[in-house]
Amino acid sequence: MKALRLLADRKVELAELPEPGPPGEGQAAVRMAAVALNHIDVWGWRGMAFARRALPITVGVEGVGTVEALGPGAAPALAGRRVAVYGGLTCGACKPCLQGRDNLCDNVAGILGFHVDGLAAERIVVPARNLIAIPDGLDWVDAACAPLTFATVQHMLFDNAKLEAGETILVHAAGSGIGSTAIKMAKRIGATVIATAGSDAKCARALELGADHAINYRDERFETKARRLTGKRGVDVVFEHVGPDTWSGSLLSLARGGRLVTCGATTGITAPTNLMHLYTQQLRIFGSFGASHRNVRESLDKMAAGVTPVIDTVATLAGLAPALERLESRDVFGKIVLRIA
Ligand SMILES: [Zn+2]
Known part of the structure; x- marks a missing residue:
């Protein structure tokens, strides 16, 4: 064979x-x-x-x-x-x-x-x-x-970050497998999605997938734009998997009590964290790796329901x-x- x-x-x-x-x-x-x-x-x-x-x-x-x-x-x-x-x-x-x-x-x-x-x-x-x-x-x-890409996102968004309808989520790297999946899953439950990507063409694709806003992070600071788009409040959830290139901005994008969930670090493995901001804003950070068998079943069911x-x-x-x-x-x-x- x-x-x-x-x-x-x-x-x-x-x-x-x-x-x-x-x-x-x-x-x-x-x-x-x-x-x-x-x-x-x-x-x-x-x-x-x-x-x-x-x-x-x-x-x-x-x-x-x-x-x-x-x-x-x-x-x-x-x-x-x-x-x-x-x-x-x-x-x-x-x-x-x-x-x-x-x-x-x-x-x-x-x-x-x-x-x-x-x-x-x-x-x-x-x-x-x-x-x-x-x-x-x-x-x-x-x-x-389903078994890794979708299940990982399912686990991050719903088991860890507990994203709910009506909340706003910032999704990094809209063109990645998990980024594009996160946009579709978050839209399906009725969340508002702000996506980031590294080119105008990818931003346009993110909007086609249903993202409400797309930020070209090469042209403007995504944390500034995210705060402006939420009336200075910040987002409820950040979907991280980029690492040091975005980490500080991701934390600054969060609303008080917001949740950051990460499953990757494609730009490096260490990043400085403003601890005073972390505790005064009462942020929560979730590390997420892989998924459960249940998440794979949930992912296949979502695909069968049209979230492909x-x-x-x-x-x-x-x-x-x-x-x-x-x-x-x-x-x-x-x-x-x-x-x-
Ligand atoms: Zn075991």
């Missing part, structure tokens, strides 16, 4: 591998249909000093496919189903797992496609409990963006390297998805 293998930093090969063996206890064999690319793939591609893993490795953290076979003990209802693959090898037995807070698992064995072989292969064998059935009628390309991902490019497995370059260059609006079958 074909699989996309990362051999060394920035060296990916479409390799011919032996088929995986039959699924063991609690496992399922899945014929993969599509994988969506994420920044974690860019990090993986660049090589990460902190990642304990042996190369080569099959890439692909987020994807979908069809269950072909089930091992003993796997839920029979999964037989033949189209499924989304949850990428975290959580234990399913610790207290957070049993509480449905999978991304706080005490015993994570790794992330598929980052620490251990991932989803960009024609066939995979994974724990059946990592599989979430896809509602009928959902397109493969859209569904491929913004797709930048659909390519084949052979198109990974140029796709990652495109993602890294930020010359992208929405998700890049690779079709496998």
Whole structure:
């Protein structure tokens, strides 16, 4: 079978591998249909000093496919189903797992496609409990963006920041996969959305997605504009994933008692924080990483109800390297998805 293998930093090969063996206890064999690319793939591609893993490795953290076979003990209802693959090898037995807070698992064995072989292969064998059935009628390309992209945003906006109808949210990097998703999810519940982007063209796209306002952060200070747009009050929620380039401005954009939720730091990993502003304004900061199985189900349900991902490019497995370059260059609006079958 074909699989996309990362051999060394920035060296990916479409390799011919032996088929995986039959699924063991609690496992399922899945014929993969599509994988969506994420920044974690860019990090993986660049090589990460902190990642304990042996190369080569099959890439692909987020994807979908069809269950072909089930091992003993796997839920029979999964037989033949189209499924989304949850990428975290959580234990399913610790207290957070049993509480449905999978991304706080005490015993994570790794992330598929980052620490251990991932989803960009024609066939995979994974724990059946990592599989979430896809509602009928959902397109493969859209569904491929559910288990990480959509689920991450769902977790950030609704479990952590608890965004409500009538509130105002500032969404950074409207052209990113999670930024474009956040705009659509926030609009769907009736929030007012102020988006930022790095070009007028991306600002125009953000408005097309339903954002109420779009700020080109290269032309003007987004925090000043955000405060002006809210009558000096500030926004209720900031959706952060940029890092030091925006961090101070994001905190200054918040209303008193506002919430900042972050899941990334694409411009660096440390940023100064005005602590006096933090406590006097009674701000709340949420770090968010990954999502729960429930968030994946919620994401698929939202897609079935019409909140679909913004797709930048659909390519084949052979198109990974140029796709990652495109993602890294930020010359992208929405998700890049690779079709496998
Ligand atoms: Zn666990």
